[in-house]
Amino acid sequence: MKILIVEDEPKTVAxxxxxxxxxxxxxxxxxxxxxxxxxxxxxxxxxxxxDVMLPRLDGVTVLQRLRQSRQTPVIMLTAxxxxxxxxxxxxxxxxxxxxxxxxxxxxxxRLQAITRRGRNESTAIAVGDLHLDLLSRRATRAGxxxxxxxxxxxxxxxxxxxxxxxxxxxxxxxxxxxINFDTNTNVVEVAIKRLRAKIDGAFDSKLLHTIRGMGYVxxxxxxxxx
Amino acid sequence: MTPTSIAGRLTLMFAVATGLVSALAxxxxxxxxxxxxxRHQAEELQARFEIVETMVHRLGEAGRWxxxxxxxxxxxxxxxxxxxxxxxxxxxxAYGAPWPAGAQVQGPRQGLGYVRFEGRRFMTLSKxxxxxxxxxxxxxxxxxxxxxxxxxxxxxxxxxxxxxxLTTAAVSLLGRRIARDGLAPVDRLSQHAAALNPDDxxxxxxxxxxxxxxxxxxxxxxxxxxxxxxxxxxxSSFNADVAHELRTPLSNLIGQTQVALSRPRRxxxxxxxLHSNLEELERLRTIxxxxxxxxxxxxxxxxxxxxxxSLAALVRKTADFLDVLFEEAGVTLRxxxxxxxxVEESLLGRALTNLLDNAIxxxxxxxxxxVTIEDHGDEVCVGVRNRGAPIQEAHLARLFxxxxxxxxxxxxxxxxxxxxxxxxxxxxxxxxxxxxARCEHGEVLxxxxxxxxxxxxxxxxxxxxxxxxxxxxxxxx
Numbered sequence: 001m002k003i004l005i006v007e008d009e010p011k012t013v014a015x016x017x018x019x020x021x022x023x024x025x026x027x028x029x030x031x032x033x034x035x036x037x038x039x040x041x042x043x044x045x046x047x048x049x050x051d052v053m054l055p056r057l058d059g060v061t062v063l064q065r066l067r068q069s070r071q072t073p074v075i076m077l078t079a080x081x082x083x084x085x086x087x088x089x090x091x092x093x094x095x096x097x098x099x100x101x102x103x104x105x106x107x108x109x110r111l112q113a114i115t116r117r118g119r120n121e122s123t124a125i126a127v128g129d130l131h132l133d134l135l136s137r138r139a140t141r142a143g144x145x146x147x148x149x150x151x152x153x154x155x156x157x158x159x160x161x162x163x164x165x166x167x168x169x170x171x172x173x174x175x176x177x178x179i180n181f182d183t184n185t186n187v188v189e190v191a192i193k194r195l196r197a198k199i200d201g202a203f204d205s206k207l208l209h210t211i212r213g214m215g216y217v218x219x220x221x222x223x224x225x226x
Numbered sequence: 227m228t229p230t231s232i233a234g235r236l237t238l239m240f241a242v243a244t245g246l247v248s249a250l251a252x253x254x255x256x257x258x259x260x261x262x263x264x265r266h267q268a269e270e271l272q273a274r275f276e277i278v279e280t281m282v283h284r285l286g287e288a289g290r291w292x293x294x295x296x297x298x299x300x301x302x303x304x305x306x307x308x309x310x311x312x313x314x315x316x317x318x319x320a321y322g323a324p325w326p327a328g329a330q331v332q333g334p335r336q337g338l339g340y341v342r343f344e345g346r347r348f349m350t351l352s353k354x355x356x357x358x359x360x361x362x363x364x365x366x367x368x369x370x371x372x373x374x375x376x377x378x379x380x381x382x383x384x385x386x387x388x389x390x391x392l393t394t395a396a397v398s399l400l401g402r403r404i405a406r407d408g409l410a411p412v413d414r415l416s417q418h419a420a421a422l423n424p425d426d427x428x429x430x431x432x433x434x435x436x437x438x439x440x441x442x443x444x445x446x447x448x449x450x451x452x453x454x455x456x457x458x459x460x461x462s463s464f465n466a467d468v469a470h471e472l473r474t475p476l477s478n479l480i481g482q483t484q485v486a487l488s489r490p491r492r493x494x495x496x497x498x499x500l501h502s503n504l505e506e507l508e509r510l511r512t513i514x515x516x517x518x519x520x521x522x523x524x525x526x527x528x529x530x531x532x533x534x535x536s537l538a539a540l541v542r543k544t545a546d547f548l549d550v551l552f553e554e555a556g557v558t559l560r561x562x563x564x565x566x567x568x569v570e571e572s573l574l575g576r577a578l579t580n581l582l583d584n585a586i587x588x589x590x591x592x593x594x595x596x597v598t599i600e601d602h603g604d605e606v607c608v609g610v611r612n613r614g615a616p617i618q619e620a621h622l623a624r625l626f627x628x629x630x631x632x633x634x635x636x637x638x639x640x641x642x643x644x645x646x647x648x649x650x651x652x653x654x655x656x657x658x659x660x661x662x663a664r665c666e667h668g669e670v671l672x673x674x675x676x677x678x679x680x681x682x683x684x685x686x687x688x689x690x691x692x693x694x695x696x697x698x699x700x701x702x703x
Binding site: 099101103151173177178179180181182183184185186187190191194211212213214 | 501502503504505507508510511512514515516543546547548549550551554572573575576579580583643645646
């Protein structure tokens with residue numbers, strides 16, 4: 001998976017490069033619009049992360065010119081939180097946009113979404129000794145049926161599909177409850193707490209982990225056993 | 227050209243008014259005096275006529291007629307300003323020449339009339355004098371030149387005109403002075419107004435020793451200044467609040483990072499610091515995003531993407547999201563009424579989430595939260611009612627202010643940043659509505675009302691602005 005980052009702020013580039021490389025992407029970058037456009041037009045990328053405010057050629061223009069020849073998925077980064085900015089970006093052919101300040105996890109989630117990567121599409125998922133059947137909506141652990149509510153199952157499914165990936169609260173809220181605006185509630189924390197009691201409560205080996213300030217991971221960590 | 231200054235306009239209006247009035251008065255005086263002069267002349271003519279008539283009347287003998295003729299000749303002045311004429315069928319009893327050829331005669335054969343010849347105008351009086359002895363009936367005519375009276379009329383006319391012009395000029399000059407003096411307070415006020423500036427918001431326009439008209443204006447103006455000052459102070463204190471809200475997490479970030487870096491740490495210790503930092507940073511991000519949202523609403527952003535939505539359904543969806551919180555708090559929800567109205571669902575959902583969350587958070591423990599949806603015709607009212615400690619009127623009014631907390635000690639409770647109800651207010655405003663908060667019978671009622679839009683406004687642009695994450699990430703199963 002090859003990603004192009006067009007961004008002029010060195011710190012942003014540095015952490016995006018590091019983070020995405022560690023996630024297994026191969027990352028190129030350009031620090032101005034002209035170079036970025038040139039790279040995007042000549043090389044094949046799976047996705048382009050494009051800042052709106054760029055020297056020499058602004059992001060929207062870069063996108064418009066790129067769209068004349070290529071349909072590479074583009075995620076726009078914008079600091080302007082206005083409807084016009086969004087419309088401008090999407091109207092110019094962006095596949096998605098993120099408003100600064102955005103979280104890295106969210107960028108990752110959207111990148112995975114537009115590149116259709118990192119998601120387990122099968123209907124039966126196993127995490128350690130936890131088994132999920134997405135068709136019959138049943139979950140078992142160590143062979144024992146877990147008694148989950150519909151929402152709890154949906155939450156577990158979202159985490160299981162992204163096994164071993166950190167899933168942010170925003171993504172959880174969006175996918176489990178179809179809520180796509182900022183909420184300052186602790187619904188996700190409470191829901192996770194309850195789910196954890198049901199799937200991990202009676203077991204020594206914990207599967208549902210909290211990554212403070214980021215989100216939650218569902219994974220089997222053998223070294224933590226015992 | 228219209229003078230632009232009030233003083234100039236007043237002067238012009240004074241001049242025009244005075245000119246008109248004095249012209250009218252002048253014309254009236256002139257006409258009256260002219261009529262009076264004519265009457266005077268006629269009286270004089272009448273008097274002369276009576277004398278001569280008496281003489282003619284008593285004279286019956288042709289022999290004595292030359293005596294009368296001599297007398298009449300002596301009555302006639304050298305410039306022929308007064309002429310006598312006696313027309314008689316008997317030439318022995320005639321006097322004076324007939325009017326020269328081309329004379330224009332006005333008026334009846336008897337009585338007052340005018341005759342004009344040789345460039346002169348005469349007032350005439352004619353009468354028949356009955357026969358006496360030898361003398362037949364004769365016509366006696368006296369003509370008096372009108373020139374002296376016409377001259378008086380002319381002098382009068384010129385005088386009246388001059389007086390009227392002089393009056394107009396004098397009133398204009400005085401009017402200018404009066405207007406300037408009268409408007410002097412305005413000059414003074416404009417100097418005061420020029421001194422107004424944001425550095426000293428307490429400055430006000432003077433209202434004492436002002437003309438009544440200006441006093442009212444200045445009182446109203448000062449009222450506007452009061453409101454502006456209020457808004458300005460609120461804005462600055464709001465800015466101070468923002469700075470304060472950001473300061474605490476920032477100082478935590480700086481402090482704990484410095485402590486962590488001040489000596490070698492184990493990786494898990496450093497990780498702990500990073501996690502803690504991340505939490506603070508997320509908090510900052512939330513505050514900034516909400517502040518930007520509120521700023522947009524302040525700038526007059528209006529809800530777009532309106533779609534007819536059942537409010538009860540939206541409340542239930544929101545409650546479904548908050549379900550675990552309701553359960554944890556032991557609170558049940560009851561939804562009363564419904565209305566379908568055009569709203570931007572994600573905005574209203576956000577407001578409802580905050581309202582319900584607020585009710586759970588600040589309610590008096592386990593119990594029931596009631597959402598009442600009332601259709602009031604042109605607006606719809608959504609109220610969230612929960613049992614709770616009574617809130618004073620002063621606090622109720624400020625409940626929707628940014629960063630306003632009933633209990634200052636909860637300021638850094640972490641899970642609430644004090645913008646929840648401000649967001650509710652902004653959402654209501656974006657839908658052309660407002661918010662309300664009441665406290666009655668041990669219950670707190672907080673809610674918002676939304677204006678119903680015309681059907682034409684509901685035709686929303688394509689929903690490209692809604693967050694696309696959901697559609698892109700939508701689970702396939």
